[in-house]
Amino acid sequence: TPPLALSLEDRARRAATIARNNIAVEVKDLRKAYDGNRVLDGLDLTVRIGEVIALLGPSGSGKSTLLRCINHLENWDSGEIRVGGRKLGFDEKERKLTPRAIANERANVGVGMVFQQFNLFGHLSAKENIAGPLRWVHGLGRFEAERRATELLDRVGLSHRADALPRHLSGGQQQRVAIARALAPNPSVLLLDEPTSALDPELVNEVLEVIRRLAIDDGLTMIISTHQVRFADEVADRVAFLNGGVILEEGPAHEVLSSPRHPLTARFLSVMD
Ligand code: ADP
Numbered sequence: 633t634p635p636l637a638l639s640l641e642d643r644a645r646r647a648a649t650i651a652r653n654n655i656a657v658e659v660k661d662l663r664k665a666y667d668g669n670r671v672l673d674g675l676d677l678t679v680r681i682g683e684v685i686a687l688l689g690p691s692g693s694g695k696s697t698l699l700r701c702i703n704h705l706e707n708w709d710s711g712e713i714r715v716g717g718r719k720l721g722f723d724e725k726e727r728k729l730t731p732r733a734i735a736n737e738r739a740n741v742g743v744g745m746v747f748q749q750f751n752l753f754g755h756l757s758a759k760e761n762i763a764g765p766l767r768w769v770h771g772l773g774r775f776e777a778e779r780r781a782t783e784l785l786d787r788v789g790l791s792h793r794a795d796a797l798p799r800h801l802s803g804g805q806q807q808r809v810a811i812a813r814a815l816a817p818n819p820s821v822l823l824l825d826e827p828t829s830a831l832d833p834e835l836v837n838e839v840l841e842v843i844r845r846l847a848i849d850d851g852l853t854m855i856i857s858t859h860q861v862r863f864a865d866e867v868a869d870r871v872a873f874l875n876g877g878v879i880l881e882e883g884p885a886h887e888v889l890s891s892p893r894h895p896l897t898a899r900f901l902s903v904m905d
């Protein structure tokens with residue numbers, strides 16, 4: 633398949649469609665501190681269904697923490713997060729939930745996550761990395777789980793590597809398996825935390841292509857943190873630039889990246905690739 637390049641017209645058409653969609657993720661006045669160090673400092677973010685948003689910003693600006701909160705891996709001090717209209721939150725009652733119950737709730741809310749270091753199970757084949765959690769966490773039978781894993785491996789172009797262990801796959805292939813695994817329970821939103829940062833430069837494109845296909849062919853909503861400006865430009869509809877736990881500037885990817893308004897955004901972009 634030829635690489636997918638979106639023209640400015642394509643981008644405008646996508647933006648117009650997305651603007652009419654419902655809200656997928658809404659973050660309001662989110663605050664979180666570690667030992668008095670304010671990591672999220674009243675952050676607001678709205679992401680519409682089908683939108684791909686890239687979070688840029690210096691190291692320590694709060695990108696991973698924000699994603700971990702949206703995935704409910706972390707608690708926060710105040711503010712609200714809604715996914716598909718459902719409010720997430722650990723109140724006093726929910727704090728007594730077992731880890732299993734929290735995992736179930738997360739699965740029901742429909743958020744999937746992909747990490748910089750892939751986090752695959754090293755002793756399981758590519759296919760079992762996908763089918764296993766479908767059985768253990770989502771209660772699918774062996775046949776159904778394997779059918780779904782096979783279908784997802786095909787979608788990320790790795791049918792021929794189904795039986796390979798992670799250490800026999802390239803970094804790009806491992807990340808594609810991790811994406812397939814995150815998609816297996818059919819999340820409404822996929823969060824990707826620096827998905828290409830651990831990859832050799834020549835392996836970035838194959839992961840970029842998979843992410844683009846998900847955006848264009850499947851209309852998947854994605855929030856992607858990255859420090860690779862070119863990657864953000866090629867994959868995102870919109871970029872948000874974080875600094876000090878707030879969004880300093882956001883807008884259409886092309887606009888913000890080519891003519892940033894905030895001096896800190898401009899300075900950040902000038903030192904990036
Ligand atoms: P980014 O992903 O943008 O690099 P992070 O969200 O990882 O930023 O981190 C934001 C800030 O929060 C950093 O200053 C980091 O040191 C701090 N931080 C993150 N996780 C923890 C933790 N578990 N305990 C204490 N401080 C943390």
Ligand code: MG
Pocket residue numbers: 695696697826857
């Ligand atoms: Mg991070």
